[in-house]
Amino acid sequence: GANRTRAFREWRLLRELRTAGLPVPAPVAARYERDGLFFYRADLVTTELPTRRTLAHALADGPIDAVTWRAVGACVGRLHAHGVHHADLNAHNLLLGDDGSVYALDFDRGRMRPRGNWEQAVLERLQRSLRKVTTGLPAGRFDDAAWQHLLRGVKDA
Numbered sequence: 229g230a231n232r233t234r235a236f237r238e239w240r241l242l243r244e245l246r247t248a249g250l251p252v253p254a255p256v257a258a259r260y261e262r263d264g265l266f267f268y269r270a271d272l273v274t275t276e277l278p279t280r281r282t283l284a285h286a287l288a289d290g291p292i293d294a295v296t297w298r299a300v301g302a303c304v305g306r307l308h309a310h311g312v313h314h315a316d317l318n319a320h321n322l323l324l325g326d327d328g329s330v331y332a333l334d335f336d337r338g339r340m341r342p343r344g345n346w347e348q349a350v351l352e353r354l355q356r357s358l359r360k361v362t363t364g365l366p367a368g369r370f371d372d373a374a375w376q377h378l379l380r381g382v383k384d385a
Contacts, residue, residue: 233258233260233268233270234270234336234337235258235259235260235270235271235272235336236258236260236270237336237339238255238258238272238335238336238338239255239257239258239272241312241335241338241339241340242254242255242274242335243255244340245307245310245312245335248310250306250307250310250312250332251303251306251329251330251331251332252331252332252333252335253274253275253276253277253331253333254274254275255272255273255274256273256274256275257271257272257273258270258271258272258273259271272336277323277325277331278325278329279323279324279325279326279329279331280323281323281324281325282319282320282321282322282323282324283300283319283320283322283323283324283358284318284319284320284357284361286324287319287358287361287362287365287369287370288361288365288369290369291368291369292369292374294373294374294377295328296324296328297374297375297377297378297381298377298378298380298381298384299324299328299329299330299381300322300324300330300378300381301377301378301379301380301381301382301383301384301385302330302381302382302384302385303322303330303331303332303381303385304317304332304350304351304354304378304381304382304385305381305382305383305384305385306385307332308343308347308350308382308385309343309385310340311340311341311342311343312335312338312339312340313338313339313340313341313346313347313350314332314334314335314338314350315337315338315339315350316334316336316337316353317332317350317353317354317357318353318354318357319354319357319358319360319361320357320361321333321334351379351382355375358370358374358375
């Protein structure tokens with residue numbers, strides 16, 4: 229049924245996260261349609277965020293300052309502090325606003341969990357993603373100093 233589909237699970241999670249004041253899109257609607265006995269198609273509609281600029285796009289455009297790296301880390305830290313396990317956190321699922329805001333997207337495999345070792349695994353996945361999207365870009369787009377600023381933001385959140 230609907231309650232077990234990814235779209236409805238993500239809708240409920242986003243509703244909970246928005247209620248907690250976390251920087252995620254607000255869910256508007258979800259639906260699913262059966263396709264045979266074992267398959268379904270589903271959709272999730274969310275409100276539009278004030279930016280579409282992903283962290284990956286920002287890195288392609290130029291270096292990111294320490295304040296922005298700390299803001300990215302603070303976004304991740306706030307999610308972790310609320311027990312949000314983002315199963316696919318990467319440079320394409322973080323949006324940067326012109327005002328310094330940072331938003332997280334794509335919670336279709338996300339869930340609430342007690343804090344634990346999974347947080348380090350999420351950070352490692354993000355670090356791999358940042359290395360991947362900056363491969364071939366000019367030096368200084370992502371380095372150990374940037375990572376340390378991001379981790380400082382996580383810790384201070």
